[in-house]
Amino acid sequence: MKYVDEFRDGTLARKLADAIAREADPARNYAFMEFCGGHTHAISRYGVTDLLPANVRMIHGPGCPVCVLPIGRIDMAIRLALSHPDVTICTYGDCLRVPASDGLSLLKAKARGADIRMVYSAADALALAQKMPEREVVFFAIGFETTTPPTALVLSQAQALGLANFSVLCNHVLTPSAILTILESPEVRELGTVPLDGFIGPAHVSTIIGSRPYAFFAEEYRKPVVIAGFEPLDVMQAIRMLIRQVNDGRAEVENEFTRAVSEEGNLKAQGLVSEVFELRRSFEWRGLREVPYSALKIRAPFAAWDAEAKFGLEFVSVPDNRACECGAILRGVKTPIDCKLFGTVCTPENPMGSCMVSSEGACAAHYNYGRFRDIPVVAGTAS
Amino acid sequence: MSLAGTIKKGYVRPLDLKHGRVDMGHGAGGRAMAQLISELFAAAFANEHLDRGDDAAVLPAPAPGERLVVATDAHVVSPLFFPGGDIGCLSVHGTINDLAVMGARPLYLAASFILEEGFPLANLARIVQSMAHASREAGVPVVTGDTKVVEQGKGDGAFITTTGVGALPHGRDIGGANARAGDAILVSGTLGDHGMAIMAQRESLAFDSEIASDTAALHGLVAAMLDAVPAIRVLRDPTRGGLATTLNEIATQSSVGMELDEAAIPVQPQVAAACELLGLDPLYVANEGKLIAICAQEDAERLLAAMRAHPLGERAAHIGTVTADPNAFVQIRTSFGGRRMVDWLSGEQLPRIC
Ligand code: SF4
Numbered sequence: 223m224k225y226v227d228e229f230r231d232g233t234l235a236r237k238l239a240d241a242i243a244r245e246a247d248p249a250r251n252y253a254f255m256e257f258c259g260g261h262t263h264a265i266s267r268y269g270v271t272d273l274l275p276a277n278v279r280m281i282h283g284p285g286c287p288v289c290v291l292p293i294g295r296i297d298m299a300i301r302l303a304l305s306h307p308d309v310t311i312c313t314y315g316d317c318l319r320v321p322a323s324d325g326l327s328l329l330k331a332k333a334r335g336a337d338i339r340m341v342y343s344a345a346d347a348l349a350l351a352q353k354m355p356e357r358e359v360v361f362f363a364i365g366f367e368t369t370t371p372p373t374a375l376v377l378s379q380a381q382a383l384g385l386a387n388f389s390v391l392c393n394h395v396l397t398p399s400a401i402l403t404i405l406e407s408p409e410v411r412e413l414g415t416v417p418l419d420g421f422i423g424p425a426h427v428s429t430i431i432g433s434r435p436y437a438f439f440a441e442e443y444r445k446p447v448v449i450a451g452f453e454p455l456d457v458m459q460a461i462r463m464l465i466r467q468v469n470d471g472r473a474e475v476e477n478e479f480t481r482a483v484s485e486e487g488n489l490k491a492q493g494l495v496s497e498v499f500e501l502r503r504s505f506e507w508r509g510l511r512e513v514p515y516s517a518l519k520i521r522a523p524f525a526a527w528d529a530e531a532k533f534g535l536e537f538v539s540v541p542d543n544r545a546c547e548c549g550a551i552l553r554g555v556k557t558p559i560d561c562k563l564f565g566t567v568c569t570p571e572n573p574m575g576s577c578m579v580s581s582e583g584a585c586a587a588h589y590n591y592g593r594f595r596d597i598p599v600v601a602g603t604a605s
Numbered sequence: 606m607s608l609a610g611t612i613k614k615g616y617v618r619p620l621d622l623k624h625g626r627v628d629m630g631h632g633a634g635g636r637a638m639a640q641l642i643s644e645l646f647a648a649a650f651a652n653e654h655l656d657r658g659d660d661a662a663v664l665p666a667p668a669p670g671e672r673l674v675v676a677t678d679a680h681v682v683s684p685l686f687f688p689g690g691d692i693g694c695l696s697v698h699g700t701i702n703d704l705a706v707m708g709a710r711p712l713y714l715a716a717s718f719i720l721e722e723g724f725p726l727a728n729l730a731r732i733v734q735s736m737a738h739a740s741r742e743a744g745v746p747v748v749t750g751d752t753k754v755v756e757q758g759k760g761d762g763a764f765i766t767t768t769g770v771g772a773l774p775h776g777r778d779i780g781g782a783n784a785r786a787g788d789a790i791l792v793s794g795t796l797g798d799h800g801m802a803i804m805a806q807r808e809s810l811a812f813d814s815e816i817a818s819d820t821a822a823l824h825g826l827v828a829a830m831l832d833a834v835p836a837i838r839v840l841r842d843p844t845r846g847g848l849a850t851t852l853n854e855i856a857t858q859s860s861v862g863m864e865l866d867e868a869a870i871p872v873q874p875q876v877a878a879a880c881e882l883l884g885l886d887p888l889y890v891a892n893e894g895k896l897i898a899i900c901a902q903e904d905a906e907r908l909l910a911a912m913r914a915h916p917l918g919e920r921a922a923h924i925g926t927v928t929a930d931p932n933a934f935v936q937i938r939t940s941f942g943g944r945r946m947v948d949w950l951s952g953e954q955l956p957r958i959c
Pocket residue numbers: 543545546547548551558561562563564565568569573574575576577578579585
């Protein structure tokens with residue numbers, strides 16, 4: 223763990239915290255959005271907020287692929303599995319618990335007899351299809367740009383192998399369009415109503431797409447972007463870089479994560495992805511509704527491995543609870559405790575909206591890690 | 606299963622423990638079952654109570670001034686064999702530990718087996734030998750038992766339920782409701798070893814260094830601890846749900862909060878690395894040979910020394926303090942310098958994708 227520990231060093235963290243406190247201008251407020259769930263996780267898990275001055279606020283963005291997956295897409299997988307006894311659905315572990323319609327989830331559908339299995343990679347799903355030629359193996363693919371190349375790879379492998387019993391139910395989404403949607407929302411556009419002073423850019427996504435796609439936000443919206451790794455020290459360093467940009471009146475794309483991210487990203491992976499996928503005209507995001515050109519679908523030459531085409535699956539939109547404030551939370555307009563349902567009707571066991579679904583969502587992170595801050599503790603340590 | 610015709614009258618062909626398989630006859634109450642019991646179970650567990658071969662064991666009453674304690678535990682672990690142990694020793698240790706953390710002296714075990722038709726007798730023999738070894742080592746005999754066979758596809762190889770009986774001295778009061786603000790929270794060693802050993806095996810993840818389960822019987826350690834500090838308030842073995850869940854249980858039972866120090870919590874580096882890889886938190890991962898102890902702050906040093914002097918407590922650590930908090934929140938000071946909650950686990954802990 224040597225490699226990891228040095229990015230979690232408490233002494234270094236305190237030094238950085240002091241530097242941030244020195245550089246943050248007490249006369250103003252700073253609000254930064256970390257787009258990615260990985261950063262949300264690091265911030266909550268290591269208590270990074272405690273190391274920031276009160277005038278530096280972090281807003282949790284929509285960057286958790288599980289959180290933004292609309293219910294209707296999970297329903298598609300569940301309906302498929304329950305109606306076709308010969309179908310095996312494979313997916314990543316954290317998709318399994320996401321609540322879907324009719325009180326079901328993939329995990330509950332499994333208890334009803336559907337063949338649903340957890341895999342660690344797209345390649346595992348492909349291997350399973352090869353091992354069980356008598357079954358139809360469907361890989362329920364989700365994720366941002368990071369997990370897209372492995373899905374593209376198995377699709378091209380399945381084609382090369384002529385593997386007839388394998389297909390992919392594709393739910394891959396794109397980071398830049400989601401950021402754009404947030405920036406385009408009326409509250410954020412109208413200067414001053416929602417303070418969004420900059421973004422921490424996703425690390426893993428950027429290893430694939432590079433830092434260039436963010437240049438647009440920096441220029442067009444005058445928002446600084448710092449791409450950062452997922453370790454808590456990375457996050458703190460990025461916050462410091464953002465504060466400096468704001469203080470200097472700059473809006474640039476900076477890269478804190480040079481140990482893995484380049485400007486162009488991974489061109490080979492990008493090539494593979496564009497060979498297999500094309501843009502969807504529109505895709506529903508949980509919490510953000512329909513977002514144009516924000517997701518990928520499988521290209522026609524791969525239709526035989528596209529579960530949507532193969533099984534004629536239809537997407538039916540399922541609204542979140544009306545009182546759910548996810549959309550506003552994702553845009554930084556509200557915080558979890560502004561939602562009437564938080565912690566009462568909506569809990570990690572029974573999430574109502576996207577922010578509560580995976581532990582990386584804004585509401586779940588606050589519920590699991592930060593709830594104690596809302597309730598004054600009557601007495602400290604008695605002795 | 607009829608043996609007539611295949612063997613000479615009066616002779617019984619011994620069980621083929623190498624190649625044989627469990628079949629429905631082994632649970633049907635006839636000769637095959639009798640043979641399985643006598644050649645495998647009775648031979649492995651041999652003791653004066655079991656050897657009588659009756660339907661129930663007749664046991665002496667506990668000493669005057671002692672009370673009876675009973676615990677039962679069903680084991681459905683998959684895989685059945687894992688680095689550091691198997692379902693057999695696990696089923697012995699688990700129940701002994703449930704008794705031990707009450708401060709009881711474990712006396713006897715009862716075991717029931719649910720076997721799946723087709724299960725290799727060689728595997729069953731391995732499991733039974735391991736159980737017998739664990740029970741002998743712990744000095745807690747299996748005095749009665751039962752075996753059932755279910756059709757193929759209706760079980761997962763082998764399920765084992767064990768019930769334990771122990772004796773609790775009068776006046777000893779150890780329980781989850783006894784924690785008080787200001788108390789010290791101790792653990793007996795590194796966390797997450799068992800759960801990660803199972804997970805690594807189940808997902809055939811290849812790690813540089815093998816992670817072995819910590820499965821062990823803790824009554825010896827508990828006895829040494831009680832000798833040093835008779836007034837221990839809470840003992841609990843953090844099995845499923847790990848340290849985090851167990852502390853939340855105790856906090857709720859006692860209506861207190863807890864404050865942990867992340868830097869003080871012992872986790873083996875290979876377990877931490879494996880958790881990191883799978884997106885799991887070692888605080889929520891299962892243990893089978895560890896315990897949590899809560900005692901008055903002034904007893905903490907003495908208790909810690911007693912734990913460290915025992916082979917199963919060598920890496921014992923003082924990891925936090927009980928606080929006055931009617932919300933029963935368990936909080937942790939991260940080694941990074943921040944603070945967060947360590948909440949109940951929601952659902953099963955599943956790996957993250959990115
Ligand atoms: S608490 Fe639940 S319902 Fe409210 S905003 Fe968060 S996820 Fe939506």
